[in-house]
Each structure stands twice: as C-alpha cells, then as structure tokens.
Amino acid sequence: MITVGITGNIGSGKTTVCKVFEHLGIAVFYSDAVAKSFYNNDDVKNTIKEAFTSAIFTPDGEVDRKKLASLVFADVRLLKKLNSIIHPLVFQCFTVWKNEHQSQKYLLFESAILYQCGFETLFDKIIWVRTPKKDALNRVMKRDNLSENEVKIRLKNQSINNLKCKLADFCIDNSEHSLIMPQILQIHQNLLKISTKK
Numbered sequence: 001m002i003t004v005g006i007t008g009n010i011g012s013g014k015t016t017v018c019k020v021f022e023h024l025g026i027a028v029f030y031s032d033a034v035a036k037s038f039y040n041n042d043d044v045k046n047t048i049k050e051a052f053t054s055a056i057f058t059p060d061g062e063v064d065r066k067k068l069a070s071l072v073f074a075d076v077r078l079l080k081k082l083n084s085i086i087h088p089l090v091f092q093c094f095t096v097w098k099n100e101h102q103s104q105k106y107l108l109f110e111s112a113i114l115y116q117c118g119f120e121t122l123f124d125k126i127i128w129v130r131t132p133k134k135d136a137l138n139r140v141m142k143r144d145n146l147s148e149n150e151v152k153i154r155l156k157n158q159s160i161n162n163l164k165c166k167l168a169d170f171c172i173d174n175s176e177h178s179l180i181m182p183q184i185l186q187i188h189q190n191l192l193k194i195s196t197k198k
C-alpha cells in the first residue's frame with residue numbers, strides 16, 4: 001500500500017476531486033475536517049488560549065473559528081503557530097487511520113497546507129490540484145458566503161500553481177473549462193500500477 005498526499009490552494013477543488021477518488025473505491029483522510037474537530041478538545045482549546053488571545057473565544061468557551069481565521073490569515077506567523085498546535089495531532093490520527101486501512105492499494109491524505117507543514121516528504125506520491133485564482137475566489141465566495149475581500153485575505157499567501165505542479169508527481173487542472181474525470185482516471189491507473197510494484 002502507498003500513501004498519496006493531495007493538496008492545492010484554498011478552493012482549488014481538492015474535496016471535489018477526492019469525492020471522485022472515493023467513487024473509485026479509494027479511502028480519503030480529510031485532514032482539514034479532522035483538524036476542525038480538534039477545536040472542541042479541551043486541551044487544544046487551552047493551548048490555543050495560551051498561544052493567542054481569549055478574544056477569539058465565544059462567551060460559552062468555544063473557539064470562534066471565524067475570528068481565529070481572520071487573525072491567522074492576516075499574519076502568516078500566527079498561521080504557522082496554529083498549524084504547529086493542530087497538525088501534529090492530525091498526523092497522529094492519520095497514522096491510526098492508515099493502520100486500519102492496510103488492505104487498500106493506496107490511500108489519499110487531503111490537506112490544503114501539506115507543503116506548509118512540511119508533510120510532503122511523508123507520502124509516496126503527491127497530487128497538486130490547480131485552479132486559477134479568480135475561479136477559486138468566485139467558488140469560495142459562493143460556497144462559504146464570504147465577501148470578495150474576506151476570500152482575498154485567505155488567498156493572499158497561496159502557492160504559485162506552476163511551481164507546485166512541477167514539484168508534485170501529478171497535477172490536476174481544475175480550471176473552468178477542463179475535464180477532471182479523465183485526469184483522475186489516469187492518475188488512478190498510475191497509482192494502482194505503482195502500488196503493485198511496491
């Protein structure tokens with residue numbers, strides 16, 4: 001079995017692509033969703049309170065994720081600080097999940113910040129999902145009901161598609177006029193071949 005990291009900028013279509021892989025029978029670990037679940041954990045909440053400010057908590061003691069997002073997306077150092085709290089925990093969960101899926105040919109680990117966390121070396125192969133910034137902007141505004149400015153702040157520190165496409169083993173073009181199905185099917189066949197050689 002091999003492990004494959006799938007990443008791309010915010011709103012590039014990672015989840016959309018992963019849903020297709022799931023239809024092909026591939027198990028996907030959605031690390032961003034797992035990361036979100038940690039905000040309900042008391043230990044994590046205490047660490048966040050110490051590392052940031054209690055102003056990002058709601059009156060009933062929950063992390064106000066919208067306030068936290070505004071804070072960290074405006075300052076890359078704070079984003080790194082938050083990632084260093086959450087992502088080691090996420091990776092521990094992935095290790096357990098991976099052991100439960102040993103019979104699979106390959107597994108997908110979906111993350112928006114795989115490169116930022118330095119996780120790329122931990123996977124056998126990497127898939128980069130690319131979409132032009134303007135498409136990502138429009139899609140995220142619509143999906144999350146955010147203003148253009150709010151999305152622009154989130155997209156500010158995003159990676160350069162061409163560079164990441166070269167670094168990755170596979171690149172999926174999810175721009176407005178491209179078809180993702182043939183690209184996904186070809187990558188799927190490649191990964192099945194690679195996994196049988198391992």
Ligand code: ATP
Binds near residue numbers: 012016032139174176
């Ligand atoms: P995030 O990093 O924010 O989690 P993501 O990379 O997982 O985002 P998706 O949630 O898959 O991106 O896609 C963002 C939005 O764009 C979704 O509403 C999705 O339905 C839509 N979308 C994705 N691909 C396309 C496409 N090719 N054409 C039109 N809409 C698309």
